Amino acid sequence: MKIDKEIMSYCKYCKKHTKNVVRNYNKKSQRGLSLGTRRHNRAIKGYVGSIEPKIHPKKLGKKQKVILECTECKKHSERVFGMRTKKKIEIGR
């Protein structure tokens, strides 16, 4: 899938359509002090191993996410492309 470097998109901060710079999305590490992480750590503390049965459903590819930066207010927003694909997004034509 190919996307332009700059696309017109709705900015929720400016409340109108503006030009947006497209960037790749990089997944960041999970927060260690979030409620879910603390609850999980509490549950597996001691002699207990995994607490939930692991089910691995087969999914074909991932939904691709990009980050849009508004050129007017410089704020960021995310956009997810709904299709599951194995191909990564190429930015810039």
Ligand SMILES: [Zn+2]
């Ligand atoms: Zn904006």
